[in-house]
Structures are given as structure tokens and as C-alpha cells.
Amino acid sequence: MSPPVFRFAPSPNGYLHLGHAYSALLNADRARETGGRLLLRIEDIDATRCRPEFEAAIFEDLAWLGIAWETPVRRQSEHPADYRAALEKLSALGLVYPSFESRAEITKLVAAREADSPWPRDPDGAPHYPGTASELPPAERERLIASGMPYALRLDMAAACRRVPALDWTEAGEGPDGERGQVIARPEAWGDVILARKETPTSYHLSVVVDDALQGVSEVVRGQDLFHATSVHRLLQVLLGLPAPAYRHHGLVRDEAGRKLSKSTRATGLRELRAGGAGPSDISRLVGLR
Numbered sequence: 396m397s398p399p400v401f402r403f404a405p406s407p408n409g410y411l412h413l414g415h416a417y418s419a420l421l422n423a424d425r426a427r428e429t430g431g432r433l434l435l436r437i438e439d440i441d442a443t444r445c446r447p448e449f450e451a452a453i454f455e456d457l458a459w460l461g462i463a464w465e466t467p468v469r470r471q472s473e474h475p476a477d478y479r480a481a482l483e484k485l486s487a488l489g490l491v492y493p494s495f496e497s498r499a500e501i502t503k504l505v506a507a508r509e510a511d512s513p514w515p516r517d518p519d520g521a522p523h524y525p526g527t528a529s530e531l532p533p534a535e536r537e538r539l540i541a542s543g544m545p546y547a548l549r550l551d552m553a554a555a556c557r558r559v560p561a562l563d564w565t566e567a568g569e570g571p572d573g574e575r576g577q578v579i580a581r582p583e584a585w586g587d588v589i590l591a592r593k594e595t596p597t598s599y600h601l602s603v604v605v606d607d608a609l610q611g612v613s614e615v616v617r618g619q620d621l622f623h624a625t626s627v628h629r630l631l632q633v634l635l636g637l638p639a640p641a642y643r644h645h646g647l648v649r650d651e652a653g654r655k656l657s658k659s660t661r662a663t664g665l666r667e668l669r670a671g672g673a674g675p676s677d678i679s680r681l682v683g684l685r
């Protein structure tokens with residue numbers, strides 16, 4: 396049997412903090428315990444927020460923590476063709492449509508709909524796509540795209556769920572409400588998620604699913620903030636004919652006020668802690684490991 400494959404997949408849009416250290420150390424521990432491999436993947440599809448200096452800092456901070464990963468490192472920005480192929484597969488199933496509303500227009504549409512009754516929100520609290528672009532005739536779509544309008548390519552969630560009526564995953568960790576074992580996926584809770592944009596030919600959901608499969612990842616160890624996203628990932632895996640990894644979601648490191656850490660909070664940044672004299676073993680202790 397081939398060894399299990401783990402990955403730590405940060406986005407280089409800021410410096411790593413204690414929460415990242417916890418996730419990376421858990422992945423490294425699991426890889427060591429199981430005789431598995433540890434990959435590092437740079438999730439840099441958002442060109443407006445990702446910067447080379449943050450990527451360099453990720454390498455430096457992880458090496459300082461004592462984590463070793465395989466090379467070459469996969470950088471998502473270098474593989475648009477892989478994501479395009481997946482998108483085309485979903486399009487060929489008739490599950491993808493372009494929507495043309497701006498963020499401000501979407502906010503207005505949601506407000507109008509909420510005047511009558513509550514409008515559904517996704518597990519992250521964002522409103523479901525409220526527009527009617529899925530009903531535009533093909534000629535009108537082509538006209539709008541040809542006119543140079545920005546657009547987002549969305550998954551027709553209702554149609555996708557009709558194709559894949561029952562879906563679950565194996566949770567070796569725990570969801571935010573104590574979910575574990577076989578968890579029923581509820582992708583419909585997300586509405587018509589974005590799969591790509593005119594200027595970015597992929598999205599977090601699409602690229603993570605494509606990459607985990609291409610890289611042979613067998614166990615995804617990541618924070619509970621991504622637990623509900625797993626429902627979308629499982630749906631895309633089935634639609635694309637990709638294998639399902641096992642999932643192990645872990646609790647989040649929180650600040651003293653109980654808030655999720657952010658890349659802009661200096662007190663919990665690995666660089667700041669290091670500058671203040673902390674060593675790798677202090678970081679392990681601070682996140683409750685070892």
C-alpha cells in the first residue's frame with residue numbers, strides 16, 4: 396500500500412500565525428505517525444492579495460518550526476490548465492453558468508429579497524446568490540461576455556445536487572458541532588458557489604479539490620473553519636470523478652477574547668513571537684501540542 400499523503404496548504408496573503416503553526420504541526424505529526432508524506436501547497440490564486448514575500452516567509456517560518464516538506468512545492472497560480480479542464484468537465488454536465496452582477500448589485504438584490512422574508516445565508520454567513528443569471532438565454536450570456544462585462548462562473552447547485560443526491564465523508568477529527576464519523580454533506584447550504592471568475596480561472600473550492608486529487612492527498616488535516624466547505628468539496632469530487640480523501644478537522648487556536656486569529660493580529664504572528672525570543676518548542680506549547 397502506498398503511504399498516506401498529507402498537505403499543508405496556506406495562502407501567501409499574510410504572515411503565518413499560531414493557528415497556521417498548529418495546523419502545520421498536526422499535519423507533520425500525522426505524517427510521522429503514519430509513515431506518510433507531507434506536501435506543502437501554496438494557494439496563491441488570488442493575485443490581488445498574494446505576494447512573493449509572504450510565500451518566502453511561509454517557507455522560512457515552517458523550516459524554523461522544524462517542519463520538512465517534499466519538493467517541488469505546488470503553486471496553484473502555475474496550473475490554470477488543470478482547473479480549466481475541471482471547469483470544462485462541469486460545464487459539459489450543464490452545471491455552470493455565468494452571473495454578471497457586481498458585489499454592490501448583489502447586496503441590493505439581497506436587501507430587496509429580505510424585505511419580505513429572510514434570505515438564506517451560507518455557513519460562512521454570506522447570502523446565497525440572489526440573481527437570476529442561471530435563467531439567461533445562451534445568446535444573451537454570450538452577448539454579455541463578448542461585451543467585456545466581468546462575470547463569475549457559478550455552480551448550479553440545485554442541478555448538481557439532483558445529480559448527486561446522497562453524499563457523505565469520513566470525519567476523523569471533529570466539526571464545530573461535534574460532528575464525527577460519517578458526516579452527511581449538505582452542499583445546498585452554500586447556494587450557487589463561484590467556481591471561477593473572468594480574471595481568475597478558478598476558485599478556492601475548485602482548486603483545492605483538483606489539487607488534492609492530483610497530488611494524491613489521502614487525509615486532509617485542516618481547521619474547523621473549513622469543515623462546512625467539505626460539503627462542496629465532496630460534491631465537486633463526485634461530479635469530477637475524483638477520489639475522496641479522509642478529513643480531519645481540528646479546533647482553531649483563538650486569542651484571549653476567544654476570536655479566531657487573523658493574519659493581521661501581531662501578538663500571535665510567528666515572526667513577532669520569534670522576534671520576541673520564542674523558540675519552536677514554545678510555539679508547540681502555545682498551541683497545546685507536546
Ligand code: GLU
Pocket residue numbers: 404405406438603616617621
Ligand atoms: N488555503 C486555505 C487557507 O489558507 C486552506 C485550504 C485547505 O486546507 O483546504 O485557509
